[in-house]
Every structure is written in C-alpha cells, then in structure tokens.
Amino acid sequence: EIKAFIFDLDGVITDTAEYHYKSWQSLADEEDLFFNREVNEKLRGVSRMASLEIILDGKEVDEDTKKEWTDRKNKYYQKYLEEITKENILDDMEAKLERLKNEGYKIAVGSSSRNARKVLKQLKIYDMFDAISDGNSVENAKPAPDLFLHTARNLGVEPEECVVLEDAESGVEAALAANMKAVGVGPEARVGKANLVYGNVDSIDFDEILEKL
Numbered sequence: 393e394i395k396a397f398i399f400d401l402d403g404v405i406t407d408t409a410e411y412h413y414k415s416w417q418s419l420a421d422e423e424d425l426f427f428n429r430e431v432n433e434k435l436r437g438v439s440r441m442a443s444l445e446i447i448l449d450g451k452e453v454d455e456d457t458k459k460e461w462t463d464r465k466n467k468y469y470q471k472y473l474e475e476i477t478k479e480n481i482l483d484d485m486e487a488k489l490e491r492l493k494n495e496g497y498k499i500a501v502g503s504s505s506r507n508a509r510k511v512l513k514q515l516k517i518y519d520m521f522d523a524i525s526d527g528n529s530v531e532n533a534k535p536a537p538d539l540f541l542h543t544a545r546n547l548g549v550e551p552e553e554c555v556v557l558e559d560a561e562s563g564v565e566a567a568l569a570a571n572m573k574a575v576g577v578g579p580e581a582r583v584g585k586a587n588l589v590y591g592n593v594d595s596i597d598f599d600e601i602l603e604k605l
C-alpha cells in the first residue's frame with residue numbers, strides 16, 4: 393500500500409539544472425576546465441563535490457583548491473537562486489502535490505542539493521511538505537539509498553510504502569536500492585530502470601501510478 397511520495401527537486405519540481413550549468417560554466421572558464429552541456433548532463437542529481445570530480449575527469453587538484461572551487465561555484469549558484477519565484481515550478485506540479493496531500497498521502501522532498509530548502513522557500517512551497525531531506529541530511533549521496541531511507545524514517549512510513557519521483561539515473565538507483573517504487577521522469581536511456589517512466593513532468597499521471605505500483 394502506497395502511503396507517501398518522495399519528490400526529487402531539480403528536474404522534478406523545478407528546473408535549477410540551468411543555473412547549476414551556468415555556475416559551473418563560469419568556474420570552468422575562470423579555471424580553464426573543459427566543460428559544456430554534454431558534461432553538465434552527467435551532473436544531474438550528483439552531489440556538489442562529485443560533480444567537480446566528474447568535470448575534472450581525472451585531473452589532479454589538491455583538496456583546498458577543490459573546496460575553493462566548489463564554494464565559488466555555489467556562490468554563483470546562490471546568486472541565481474535569488475531570482476527564483478513560483479513561476480519556476482514545473483508545469484502543474486503544485487496542483488499535483490496539493491491533490492496528493494488532500495487524498496491523505498504524505499509528501500516529501502529528497503534532494504541531493506544542500507540548497508534545497510532555499511529553493512523550496514523561493515518557490516513558496518516549503519510548508520507543504522511533511523519532510524525534507526537534502527544534501528546535508530546524510531553522508532552517502534545518491535545512488536546510495538540513505539537519503540530516501542532517511543526521508544521514509546522522518547515520515548514514519550516503511551520504504552515499501554514510498555514512491556520516489558526522479559529525473560536522474562543515480563536517483564532511480566537510490567530509490568530501488570532503498571526498496572521503494574521508482575517513477576522516472578525523462579528518456580528511457582536515463583531513467584529506464586524505474587518501475588514506471590514518463591517522458592516529462594507534465595505527463596506524470598498519479599492515477600496510473602497508484603493503479604500500477
């Protein structure tokens with residue numbers, strides 16, 4: 393029996409990927425690192441430091457420099473976050489969240505981002521959620537199941553009673569590793585391991601999810 397829905401943030405509720413992209417691009421330009429949209433695509437759902445490692449692609453940099461670079465990227469990113477408003481909620485996601493709440497389901501956010509709470513406040517939906525887990529909540533990032541298990545514990549439900557909505561391969565893997573049902577948002581090549589896949593946020597059908605999972 394499904395009792396809760398756990399939503400990824402970037403790529404499911406809102407599209408902050410573009411701001412992450414621009415922020416990494418600024419850093420890469422300043423530090424002469426190879427970066428483009430194709431590399432950015434690999435950073436979907438990946439934590440901040442792991443993202444830098446993907447960009448570095450084996451290039452050796454000392455820890456202090458890595459820390460300075462990720463801090464600087466985050467400073468750029470946080471500037472973009474100031475611009476975010478309700479308009480940045482994807483499609484009719486807010487109506488969908490409200491409907492689930494009204495039907496008695498618990499709703500939560502499970503995001504890799506350490507800025508997730510700030511983003512939710514900017515979107516003016518922070519208070520809707522029964523639990524919020526972010527990049528500060530657990531040590532092991534997606535694809536480890538820890539973040540979603542932490543969320544289920546906070547909601548007071550069993551992992552088997554949770555449905556996770558994710559746009560990243562690492563997030564789908566994390567949900568399945570947590571013994572939860574996974575709904576993928578995006579192309580099969582990326583989220584095809586999920587129990588149910590929708591091409592985009594707009595086509596997510598909660599009646600179908602409740603019927604099939």
Ligand code: G16
Binds near residue numbers: 508527
């Ligand atoms: C998001 C993004 C990732 C980003 C990560 C960490 O994950 O998809 O690209 O690297 O958060 O963000 P921050 O630097 O703000 O801690 P999610 O899980 O919400 O899709």
Ligand code: MG
Binds near residue numbers: 403436437558
């Ligand atoms: Mg995501």
